[in-house]
Amino acid sequence: MKAMVIKNFGEAEVFERAEIPKPELKPGHVLIRVKASTVNPIDYKIRSGLLKSLVPETGVLGFDVAGTIEGIGDGVNKFIEGDEVFGCSGAVKEQSGALAEYQLVDANLLAKRPTNLSLEECVALPLVSITAWDALIRGANIKEGESVLVHGGAGGVGHLAIQLAKMKGAKVFSTVSSEKKAEIVKGYGATPINYRNFSVSQYVEEHTDQRGFDVVFDTVGGDNLMRSFEAAKLEGRVTSVNTRITCDLSILHQKALSLHVVFMIIPILYNQDKGKVLHGEILKEIVNGVEKEAITPLIHEEIFPFERIAEAHSLLESGKATGKIVLRGFGIE
Template sequence: MQAMLIRDYGENAVFEAAEVEKPEVKSGHVLVKIAASSVNAVDTMIRKMGEELPLAPQTPAILGMDFAGTVEAVGDGVQDYSIGDEVYGCAGGLADLPGTLAEDIVADSNLMAHKPKQLSMQEAAALPLVAITAYEGLMRAGIKEGQKVLVHGGSGGVGHVAIQLAKHFGAQVFSTGGGEKQLALIEKLGATSINYKTESVEQYVDKHTAGAGFDIVFDSVGGANLTNSFTAAALNGQVATTVSMCELDLTPAHFKGLSLHVVFMLIPMLHNFKREQHAEILRNLAQISESGGLTPVLDEQRFSLAEAGQAHARLESGQGMGKVVIEN
């Protein structure tokens, strides 16, 4: 089969087209003909940092985690899938799991689900990693109807899904962005936009919560921005973040009694730990999407499998809106 390989990691790492052996289905897995995949920030980190990250596969490596496609073969012990089923998931591209920048993947059946019926393959491929992340963060924060939820980075991959899911669960949603396009997308998704470049945290907390703070802050920016999340959160509030690889003074969180939830959705893939939970979340997300509660935003530029390098560059440029998708 055709695949795009990384032979050496680094800032100047390039993808190389190659013919590789088509994988064979095995017990508990399914063979999927990939129609589309998408690029996530962690994919670009692996390409550049390689062995500096404990989750990087050995080279030559097939990167890519998200996919949507059609089942070609079903392994022993798999009950939920048949040949011809349209599926989506996040199942490779790290550690010993070959990735999705190829024509086919053998995916653990616990890391996938049936594709939302009304979504295209490209739309479905955009969802798994970011949607599982957003869903897990909101669930761990105990989201409830009527709460005020702040999403930092609402025009990004995780953020634009978190807005939609929070609205689906009945929350009143607010979100930060830093440009006209970003703010327009946030409004289109149904959240109240906040320009973090022109409004201080104190200003928008006063404006939207009368100074009380937000019940939940979903911080898809993280790092130093967590300090802003602590400031924006209500007393005994919940903060969920996807980026916490930093040193930070937790004193503000202490005096507010905040709960901090660190979401690292790759744990089931890396450690073969409760992978079935990802399948369950993906099934729930498909139902939400089919009910009209979740539609991914795709970047206006599309890429072929041979253009995987350009797709990575598009994501890294910061010029894209929504998810960068590759048509395999």
């Protein structure tokens, strides 16, 4: 079968089109004819060599998948051949990614696509929506009426976080860097805060009367983690997808903050059946939200065929994409 593979680490141009063996069915799995995938930051971090230890054995990246089931393994009873499904299937170590004609995927990681989205639309959801759900629903356990600050609300994870928080009845705010991004987060129901114009103390005073936010979700990471701690109220909850920094955590003690860290590929990376089942259940909740029109994915205006994966990676790394970059599978019109 056709696939886009990496045989070396480096810039986006390291991708090659290759012929690799079609995966064989095994128990608990389904064989998907891949119709679409996406580009996530973890993809280019693996490709560049920053996360060398995670590279899939086949060299095939692509964490998100959407397509049609063409084979059912023993023990799978919630899908039938012909079902259109989507999920975050992973692309690490023994798990080959979605940038191929076919992918073998653990059935627990999948859900049937929403009836009101195409495969190319719903593929923009899995990794980012599961991440946002883990952070806000499972981790922070947000409640109706609470104030939630999302750092990076116009991004892939951030715009889903805003929508999930709104579904729970929270008052949502989001930091942004431009008027364009401010309009995006307003469209999803959040109050925008341009962090270039206001310090943390200024926007905490303006929007919370100096009390601080009940929940702060940091999708940015780095030095922004400390700003998240500063923005949270006493005994508030902070969640983050990127805590790979060295910092003084004394503020957590001073404010009695709780910190929840999200690394959503753990069930795939460590082959945790319980976690895989949870991912599938979260996707069903996301489907419900989509079908009720409470969740809408933000998708970049241009869809890239798999053969142009290098361009898609370069675009994501440039920071110039607005919305999720979606990829169209081999031979798909």
